[in-house]
Amino acid sequence: xxxxxxxxxxxxxxxxxxxxxxxxxxxxxxxxxxxxxxxxxxxxxxxxxxxxxxxxxxxxxxxxxxxxxxxxxxxxxxxxxxxxxxxxxxxxxxxxxxxxxxxxxxxxxxxxxxxxxxxxxxxxxxxxxxxxxxxxxxxxxxxxxxxxxxxxxxxxxxxxxxxxxxxxxxxxxxxxxxxxxxxxxxxxxxxxxxxxxxxxxxxxxxxxxxxxxxxxxxxxxxxxxxxxxxxxxxxxxxxxxxxxxxxxxxxxxxxxxxxxxxxxxxxxxxxxxxxxxxxxxxxxxxxxxxxxxxxxxxxxxxxxxxxxxxxxxxxxxxxxxxxxxxxxxxxxxxxxxxxxxxxxxxxxxxxxxxxxxxxxxxxxxxxxxxxxxxxxxxxxxxxxxxxxxxxxxxxxxxxxxxxxxxxxxxxxxxxxxxxxxxxxxxxxxxxxxxxxxxxxxxxxxxxxxxxxxxxxxxxxxxxxxxxxxxxxxxxxxxxxxxxxxxxxxxxxxxxxxxxxxxxxxxxxxxxxxxxxxxxxxxxxxxxxxxxxxxxxxxxxxxxxxxxxxxxxxxxxxxxxxxxxxxxxxxxxxxxxxxxxxxxxxxxxxxxxxxxxxxx
RNA sequence: GGUCCCGUGGUGUAGUGGUCUAACACGCCUCCCUGUCAAGGAGGAGAUCGUCAGUUCAAAUCUGAUCGGGAUCGCCA
Numbered sequence: 001x002x003x004x005x006x007x008x009x010x011x012x013x014x015x016x017x018x019x020x021x022x023x024x025x026x027x028x029x030x031x032x033x034x035x036x037x038x039x040x041x042x043x044x045x046x047x048x049x050x051x052x053x054x055x056x057x058x059x060x061x062x063x064x065x066x067x068x069x070x071x072x073x074x075x076x077x078x079x080x081x082x083x084x085x086x087x088x089x090x091x092x093x094x095x096x097x098x099x100x101x102x103x104x105x106x107x108x109x110x111x112x113x114x115x116x117x118x119x120x121x122x123x124x125x126x127x128x129x130x131x132x133x134x135x136x137x138x139x140x141x142x143x144x145x146x147x148x149x150x151x152x153x154x155x156x157x158x159x160x161x162x163x164x165x166x167x168x169x170x171x172x173x174x175x176x177x178x179x180x181x182x183x184x185x186x187x188x189x190x191x192x193x194x195x196x197x198x199x200x201x202x203x204x205x206x207x208x209x210x211x212x213x214x215x216x217x218x219x220x221x222x223x224x225x226x227x228x229x230x231x232x233x234x235x236x237x238x239x240x241x242x243x244x245x246x247x248x249x250x251x252x253x254x255x256x257x258x259x260x261x262x263x264x265x266x267x268x269x270x271x272x273x274x275x276x277x278x279x280x281x282x283x284x285x286x287x288x289x290x291x292x293x294x295x296x297x298x299x300x301x302x303x304x305x306x307x308x309x310x311x312x313x314x315x316x317x318x319x320x321x322x323x324x325x326x327x328x329x330x331x332x333x334x335x336x337x338x339x340x341x342x343x344x345x346x347x348x349x350x351x352x353x354x355x356x357x358x359x360x361x362x363x364x365x366x367x368x369x370x371x372x373x374x375x376x377x378x379x380x381x382x383x384x385x386x387x388x389x390x391x392x393x394x395x396x397x398x399x400x401x402x403x404x405x406x407x408x409x410x411x412x413x414x415x416x417x418x419x420x421x422x423x424x425x426x427x428x429x430x431x432x433x434x435x436x437x438x439x440x441x442x443x444x445x446x447x448x449x450x451x452x453x454x455x456x457x458x459x460x461x462x463x464x465x466x467x468x469x470x471x472x473x474x475x476x477x478x479x480x481x482x483x484x485x486x487x488x489x490x491x492x493x494x495x496x497x498x499x500x501x502x503x504x505x506x507x508x509x510x511x512x513x514x515x516x517x518x519x520x521x522x523x524x525x526x527x528x529x530x531x532x533x534x535x536x537x538x539x540x541x542x543x544x545x546x547x548x549x550x551x552x553x554x555x556x557x558x559x560x561x562x563x564x565x566x567x568x569x570x571x572x573x574x575x576x577x578x579x580x581x582x583x584x585x586x587x588x589x590x591x592x593x594x595x596x597x598x599x
Numbered sequence: 600g601g602u603c604c605c606g607u608g609g610u611g612u613a614g615u616g617g618u619c620u621a622a623c624a625c626g627c628c629u630c631c632c633u634g635u636c637a638a639g640g641a642g643g644a645g646a647u648c649g650u651c652a653g654u655u656c657a658a659a660u661c662u663g664a665u666c667g668g669g670a671u672c673g674c675c676a
Contacts, residue, residue, distance in 0.1 A: 027636075034633035047636070067626090084634055092636090109627060112610050115637090118625085120610065123668055177675055197676080223675040224600095235676090348602070350672065414672090459676075486676090496676065543676075558669095569669065 002072050002104070008044025010077045012093045021046060021096065022072040022104065024134070025065050026114070035062045039073065039096075042139065045089055047080075048073050048096040058101040068107035068114070068131075074100040122560075127574040129565055141562050144263055145550045149216050151259050152236055159251065161212040161238065166201040168194055168218065173524040176460065178222040180231070188591040194220035194232075197543050199462060200528050202239040203500055206539040207531040214238035216546065225569045227558040228492065228548055235495065239541030245483055248497055248540050249273075249439055252487060256549075260435055264553045267435050273487075274438035281440045285420070286324070286413035288443070291491030293436045294429040296326045296420050298413075299394040301404070310381035312355070316406040324412050325355075325404035327396045328423050332358045332375075334401055342403065345422055351405050351415040357387060361399030366391045373398065421491055430490075432555055437494075441485035442466075446477045446513065454515045459484055461510055463498035464540075477513050487544065489552055497542030504532040 005019040023041035030036075035050040050062040055075070065071065075098040086092030111128050112120045116137040125132040132138060153163070172179045172193030179193035195201075197219045205213045217237040225231065240248060253273050260269045274292055281290050284297045301324065306317035313323055334342075339356050346354035355378055359366075363373040369388055376382065382390075396402050403423075405415045424430055445465050446455040455477050457463070463482040465473060472479040483499035501507045507529060511521045521529070547559035560566040567573050587594065 027638095029635050029638050030632085031635065031638075032632040034635080036635050036638085038636070045636095049634085051633075053633090081634065084636090086636055089636085109609070113626070117637095118610070121606085121668070124610080219676085221675065224673085226675085227670075229675070233676090348671070418671095493676070545676075568667085570667085572667090574667095 003041075006043035007039050007041040007046040008090060010046060010091050010094050010096070012079060014077050015079050015094060016077065018074070018076050019096070020072060020074040021048075023070070024107075025067055025069045025071060028065055028067065030063065033059075035059065035065075037062065037065060037071075039071070044091060046091045046096055047086070047089070048075065048098050050098050050101070054097050055099040055101070058098050061101050061103065062098070065103070066107065066109070068110050069103060070105040070107070072102040072104055073098045122568065123574055126566070126568065129575050133564065138561075141550070141554050141556075142564065144554055145546075145562055147263050148259055148550055148553065149546070151262060152214070152216065152255065155255050155258060156212075156214045156238065159212065161214045162210055163215055164205055164210065164213050165215060166195070166198040166217065170195050170201075171524075173200070180220045180222050183590040183592055185589050185591075196221055197235065198237055199460065199543075200525070202237060202541065203462065203528060203536075203539065204531050206239055206241045206502075207534065207536045209241075209537075211241040211537075212238075213240075213541075217543075219543075222571075225567070225571060227560070228551070230547065230559060230563060230566055231571045233559070234546040236544040236546055237541075239539055241537040241539040243499075243538075243540055245441065245485065245499055245540065248499075248542060249485070252495075252497075252542060252544065253437075256437065256487075259549075260553065264435075267433055267553070268431070269435045270437060274436070276438055276440050277442040278440055278444065278481075279442065282413060286417035287491075288440050288486060289488045289491055289493045290417075290438065290440075291421055291424065291430070291436070292438055293431070293434050293490060294424045296328065296423060296429075298324050298326050298416055298420070300324050301390050301393050304386060304389050304393060305404070305406070308378075308382050308386045310355075310378050312353075312378075312406055321407050322409035322412045323404060323406040324409075324416055325390075325394060325402055326416060326420055327394050328401040328403055328427070329397075330361075330399050331401035331423075331427075332361055332399045334358060342419070342422075346405060346415050346419055349415045349418040350411055352407060354415075354419075355404040355406070357382070357390070357396075357402040357404070359391065359396055359398050359400050359402070363398035365398065366396065369398075435489055435552065438488045439485055440488055442481050443484040443486070444478065445469075445480045445482035445484065445510075448478055455513055457510075457514060458482070459496055459498065461514065462500045462507070464501045464506075465510075473509060473513065483540070487542070489549075492548055492552065493545075494549055494552075495542050495544030497540065499538070499540035502532060502536040502538050504529050507532065 003020050003022040005021050007021050007023050021039060023039045026038040026040035026045055028037055033052060037048045038045045039048050050059040052059040073096060075096045077094050078097045080093060080095055110131050111124060112118055114131065114134045116135055169182060169192040172181060172191060177196050179196065182192040182194065184190045184192060198215060198217050202213050215237045217235055218232055219235055220232050222231065257269060257271055260267050278288055281288055286298050300322060302317050302322055305313040305323040316323055343354040356376060358375040359369065360373040363369050366388055369384060371384060374387060391402065394402055403419060405412045443458050445458060445463060447458045449456045463484040466481045466483055469480040486496045487494040501510065508521065547562055550562040551559045554562055556562060565575065
């Protein structure tokens with residue numbers, strides 16, 4: 001070993017001991033005859049002092065030291081001079097008085113400072129990710145992520161789960177996202193696909209009798225990126241036999257609560273997790289991933305609004321649309337600029353417009369509202385009675401701002417849920433330390449796809465319909481509720497699970513409903529259907545996004561921050577310059593010809 | 600595919616038609632300095648303002664295109 005002690009370890013009780021440490025020069029303070037170096041390794045910082053009286057050669061050499069050089073130093077741990085202690089460092093009571101210095105490696109001046117409080121452009125950070133990861137914050141996140149997966153391994157092992165690896169080179173079964181694809185050399189013209197998730201594999205493992213499987217599994221999707229989406233992400237994937245919905249939820253709830261408590265003691269986690277049906281969640285929050293840390297729940301006022309003279313409202317109501325809104329408390333004093341800004345925001349989410357009704361705080365009550373208490377672009381179309389009625393339905397008080405959107409119910413929900421989150425952010429209604437988990441369950445099995453004019457699986461095709469809804473499978477598939485749920489935290493989807501179908505005939509019926517042909521079914525799902533004919537146990541499980549979970553624990557918005565080597569929004573890796581062209585010989589081996597797109 | 604924001608020494612920012620021969624902080628280099636810890640002091644180097652085209656007597660600044668980054672809708676678990 002190049003060191004017998006870590007930089008973060010020495011304390012007052014080891015004063016007098018002679019130690020050797022090794023690490024990076026974090027900072028240098030050169031006083032001429034006295035040189036201080038903060039030496040950094042994974043455990044922390046240690047001040048080392050070069051004093052010619054204790055090591056002349058070392059002192060001479062130390063004059064050449066620069067940031068990020070890698071050095072090994074030997075010396076004696078001494079107590080700091082009274083008054084020279086540094087209370088900000090755990091090792092701040094002592095320092096290393098150096099007798100010997102070995103330069104293990106020099107370093108160029110790093111492209112940016114290794115410090116948490118320097119914000120560097122994303123591209124530069126990724127190009128020099130190996131340096132970026134030296135920052136204490138990034139080291140902390142890497143360790144946090146490790147601890148999370150460690151607890152998962154430990155906990156699930158104790159619960160009788162077996163970790164099984166599944167292939168990365170598998171078959172393209174296009175459903176949902178676009179596949180990443182790998183050409184085969186041995187089979188000209190054929191391709192593997194990288195798994196979007198190990199869904200079929202884990203179900204096969206249930207048929208194999210594993211009963212309790214888990215994997216920290218890499219999943220790939222060739223879709224456009226977002227702050228919370230990378231081309232490859234990691235999920236805690238698990239599956240259990242002989243379980244019902246509550247059994248699966250109980251495992252996750254216990255596991256996630258433990259992880260939060262053990263890794264992020266400052267966080268305030270709710271328990272037990274809130275349970276909402278999909279229908280209730282859509283009704284109250286307009287989304288299936290509600291942030292339940294604040295109120296401002298949505299109200300439907302279609303009937304009342306339709307009685308007004310506002311043509312927008314009448315038109316929407318008569319065409320079967322929805323008029324909904326929520327109350328932003330104490331925002332009745334918003335000026336033109338602020339309301340314009342909100343309208344702009346609503347439009348960016350797809351709204352035609354945003355109707356607001358500001359209620360002046362000087363109004364004695366809702367009943368006592370007078371005409372000049374009200375500000376609204378639709379004021380002349382809304383009678384005082386209608387406004388009062390809408391305010392009462394929505395629970396508005398004098399001084400509040402009512403925000404209303406009209407349109408198809410899907411659009412209204414999208415706009416209002418985005419707007420609700422935005423208002424919470426602007427009004428600083430959320431404490432970032434607060435982790436509010438909820439289970440959203442009873443999802444519909446299918447969604448009508450307006451473009452394709454057919455039903456699409458709301459989650460995936462393997463979820464079991466509720467027994468009591470079987471009768472609607474053929475008559476009205478949109479009505480069928482599945483044994484299907486999501487885990488949601490702070491408005492972000494953390495994972496989804498279901499009780500799966502384990503019956504060949506039922507699974508085939510589902511495939512038929514979403515319009516798969518016989519050939520497509522046997523091509524993509526033949527192996528699973530065959531397996532179901534050999535004694536498949538009832539089973540269910542979940543896939544839980546690890547990156548999002550760690551990001552929430554770390555208080556980061558983008559999962560990029562919790563992935564060691566992430567890609568940019570255009571799925572590019574500036575560190576390796578990937579993707580890149582390959583040699584002609586490689587293409588030839590793979591029987592591939594490249595056709596560039598026309599400009 | 601759409602919309603929006605950003606791109607100025609190594610890093611982060613200021614400058615939004617002429618006074619820019621581009622400013623500031625940090626970093627970097629040289630010298631001085633034995634108690635600093637975001638050390639201090641003195642001096643110095645370093646940028647054709649992402650790229651290309653255009654408007655103009657004059658462009659970092661205006662326009663268009665393009666490239667790159669980010670946010671978001673579509674898309675996507």
